[in-house]
Amino acid sequence: xxxxxxxxxxxASALALAVSWSVQAAGVTDDDLxxxxxxxxxxxxxxxxxxxxxxxxxxxxxxxxxxxLQPVWAFSFGGEKQRGQESQPLVKDGVMYVSASYSRVxxxxxxxxxxxxxxxxxxxxxxxxxxxxxxxxxxxxGDKVIFGTLDAxxxxxxxxxxxxxxxxxxxxxxxxxxxxxxxxIVKGKLITGVSGGEFGxxxxxxxxxxxxxxILWTRPTVEGHxxxxxKDGKKIENGISGGAxxxxxPGDMWKNGGAATWLGGTYDPETDxxxxxxxxxxxxNSHLRPGDNLFSSSRLAIDPDDGSIKWHFQTTxxxxxxxxxxxxxxxxDLKENGKTIKAAATADRNGFMYVLNRENGDFIRGFxxxxxxxxxxxxxxxxxxxxxxxxxxxxxxxMKGEKGKVVVAQPAFLGGxxxxxxxxxxxxxxxxxxSNEWSMDIWNEPVSYKKGAAYLGAGFTIKxxxxxxxxxxxxxxxxxxxxxxxxxxTAPLWGGVMTTAGNLVFTGTPEGYFKAFDARTGKELYKxxxxxxxxGTPITxxxxxxxxxxxxxxxxxxxxxxxxxxxxxVKDFNQGGTVWTFKLPNDNVASR
Ligand code: CA
Ligand code: CA
Numbered sequence: 045x046x047x048x049x050x051x052x053x054x055x056a057s058a059l060a061l062a063v064s065w066s067v068q069a070a071g072v073t074d075d076d077l078x079x080x081x082x083x084x085x086x087x088x089x090x091x092x093x094x095x096x097x098x099x100x101x102x103x104x105x106x107x108x109x110x111x112x113l114q115p116v117w118a119f120s121f122g123g124e125k126q127r128g129q130e131s132q133p134l135v136k137d138g139v140m141y142v143s144a145s146y147s148r149v150x151x152x153x154x155x156x157x158x159x160x161x162x163x164x165x166x167x168x169x170x171x172x173x174x175x176x177x178x179x180x181x182x183x184x185x186g187d188k189v190i191f192g193t194l195d196a197x198x199x200x201x202x203x204x205x206x207x208x209x210x211x212x213x214x215x216x217x218x219x220x221x222x223x224x225x226x227x228x229i230v231k232g233k234l235i236t237g238v239s240g241g242e243f244g245x246x247x248x249x250x251x252x253x254x255x256x257x258x259i260l261w262t263r264p265t266v267e268g269h270x271x272x273x274x275k276d277g278k279k280i281e282n283g284i285s286g287g288a289x290x291x292x293x294p295g296d297m298w299k300n301g302g303a304a305t306w307l308g309g310t311y312d313p314e315t316d317x318x319x320x321x322x323x324x325x326x327x328x329n330s331h332l333r334p335g336d337n338l339f340s341s342s343r344l345a346i347d348p349d350d351g352s353i354k355w356h357f358q359t360t361x362x363x364x365x366x367x368x369x370x371x372x373x374x375x376x377d378l379k380e381n382g383k384t385i386k387a388a389a390t391a392d393r394n395g396f397m398y399v400l401n402r403e404n405g406d407f408i409r410g411f412x413x414x415x416x417x418x419x420x421x422x423x424x425x426x427x428x429x430x431x432x433x434x435x436x437x438x439x440x441x442x443m444k445g446e447k448g449k450v451v452v453a454q455p456a457f458l459g460g461x462x463x464x465x466x467x468x469x470x471x472x473x474x475x476x477x478x479s480n481e482w483s484m485d486i487w488n489e490p491v492s493y494k495k496g497a498a499y500l501g502a503g504f505t506i507k508x509x510x511x512x513x514x515x516x517x518x519x520x521x522x523x524x525x526x527x528x529x530x531x532x533x534t535a536p537l538w539g540g541v542m543t544t545a546g547n548l549v550f551t552g553t554p555e556g557y558f559k560a561f562d563a564r565t566g567k568e569l570y571k572x573x574x575x576x577x578x579x580g581t582p583i584t585x586x587x588x589x590x591x592x593x594x595x596x597x598x599x600x601x602x603x604x605x606x607x608x609x610x611x612x613x614v615k616d617f618n619q620g621g622t623v624w625t626f627k628l629p630n631d632n633v634a635s636r
Contacts, residue, residue: 071203072136072184077229078313084586086136090181090226091465092542092583095375096310098467100584103546104591105628110548110560110570113593113626117157118574121148121598121621128600129621130178130463132226132540132581135594141203142596142623143179143226147193150623151206154587157625161206165193172220172496174242175602180308180463180581181226183234185254192223192236198252212257214238219495220245225308230318230348233260237305241323241368244300244499249309249320249346261351265322266301267292267338273350282350292335300493301333302326303340307370307463314375314386315403317354318346321390323368329488329501330364331439331448337362341369343390345405355405359392360429364436365419365486366457366502367394374475375402376468380523389522391466391477393459394419398427399522411525413518414460415481416509419453437486437502447487447503454483456506458602462538465581469543472563474519474528476549478537481509481516482610506608514610517541517551519566529566535614538601540581550593552578554603554617558595558624576620594625 072088080086081093084102092098105113121129121144133142139160140152147165152158171177171194182191188209189201195217200209214236215221220243227236233251241247247265252258261282263271268289271282289298302325309320325333325340341360344353360367371390378387378399388402395417399408407427419436420429438449460479467476484506491501508514515537519528535554542550548569549561554577560570577599584593598621604611 071187074232087134087583087585088136088184090132090183090228090308091310094228094230094311094313096372096465097374097376098465098540098542099469100542100544102544102584102586102591105544105548105593106546107548107562107569109628112628113560113570113572114629115572115624115626117625119150119152119157119159119623121150123621126598126600126619126621128176128178128579129596129598130180130579130601131596132181133583133594133596133623134182134184135583135585136184138587140594140623141182141184141189143182143191144621145177145179145598145600147179149182149189149191149201151203152623154592163201163206165199167193167195168217171195171217171222172240172243173222173224174239176600176605178224178601180224183227183229185229185234188254190227190234190254192225192227194222194224196221196223196238198227198234198236198257200254200257210257212252214250215245219243225306228309228311229254230311233348235309235318235348237308237320239304239306241302241304241306241326242498242500243496244302244326244493245304246301247303247305247322249305249318249351251348251351263346263351263353265303265305265339265344266298268298271351282352292338294334297333300326300499301337301340305370307372310372310374311348312375312388312402316348317402318348319373319388320344320346321370321373323370324363324366327491327499327501328364328366329440329491330362330436331441331488332501335362341367343369343373343400345402357398357400357405357407357427359396359398360394365453367392367459369393371461372465374466374468376470378408378522379473387522389475391461391475391479393455393461394429395455395460396423397477397520409525413477413520413527414455414479416454418483437488440488440490445490447489450485450487452483453486454509455480456482456484457486457504458482458506458606462602464538465540467541467543467549469563471545471547474521474563476541476543477518477520478539478541478551479516479518480514480536482506482514482536483509484608504608506606506610508610508613514613515553517561531561531566531568536603536610538579538603542582542584544584550582552580552582552595552597554578554599554614556597574622574624575618576622577617590627592625592627594623597622597624
């Protein structure tokens, strides 16, 4: 199959003018990346646009005709190893590039679903992914397909052959580092974060040359660690280290402070800022690290030229519940009181949604997007949480150094929202937030850092908050903080969301359904069972004049591994690993 396709491609190119061959060989440009949201015939960025709105201006598919959506092909990732498929595909020049569990990448003919090539990373036995062997997507640049692996490497492949162009080690997997997020490319630089916050790693954001894999700058995300720019073989300090090592961390705790940048980032060209979230401070036992523990559980605005931090906003200072602040910060125009504010919003694991001024990080407003929050009474005028008395798990030192007092906390540590991305629709001016309603019993225990070992100092059990549903897809109004509509789902929602100018919202469920909703009312308009749970993120693009929609399917992710009582609810869901692609039937297109 591979040989046939390559043969055809070669024959076609031999007949074509030299100029068109060179255009194809050039592949994805910086301009393609910047305009991605508006150009409907390709999807070349994670987020369907660097700002991460996951909005398509296409309206061929609408609330009227979406019920006729039909699958046109399904591609299996194959293999005995399946597990969670959290990837968002990309599409360029009729080829789909999609990653799968265990650091695999596929190129697929987007018209027929035929495989062009497959790449399997050779992973060592000792990898330490905390929360399943997932990968969330690739980046495209020039003639390269670039992604991160579970042993914390970046791999660049030739887009036509799948052959390795370069491999670069980003961090030491034996210390607990891995990469699960999709990298992004901004101003000719490949930008990546790292995973590993449960192993006492030090989070960082780094830029590499996408052509060679050479490092350009590094920005650690724990206060006290200095960042550097690499120029002409020299290492130059880049901007604030965030003050002295001891400022918001006691003693040497900053040396293994966590703040993993495990969900990657977005980019806003209007303010020329990278936005990265940071995970929990390490260890989870907060009594061992009095202070705010910057820059953990925060959003950072980073200069893409040198990695310096422009501003930070910390959602959970001195986190004690594993409320990672990694959730994507999505840029949007906030129109209110006759003004347009360059804003950005994020739905945090801690249960609050935040609207910030993306020029300076100023807090505009915050509000709960879940039914109940127990650990805080609310937010103050600066967006800092007002902690509830007795909301924090107790200090083991108060119990003669054994297990500390158990508290019930809601949301559970898997979050009001976890990794699964929101979507923003500029027509409805609403955010569509995949969320979950669950609580946990959590307690602290003594712990000390050991390389490559879990660094938690906490125990926990997650429980559903309601008998009949855990997942809630919500339409949230960033102006009022009000929920406009909701869809309740029995199992926890763990897949991403997409919205379109056709007034639609798409997502998938662990029960296996790919679903479409009316963006204004939340009315369910379409569902199709893919045969395994959905924890991936949909995309849409245009090919041959028709609107296509794709979603990766394959049950897994953190819920079955860490879900406690909730894991029992989902234990019978079957694994899988498939990309499904849909469009309207041909006769419907002809009649329109
Ligand atoms: Ca595009
Ligand atoms: Ca965490």
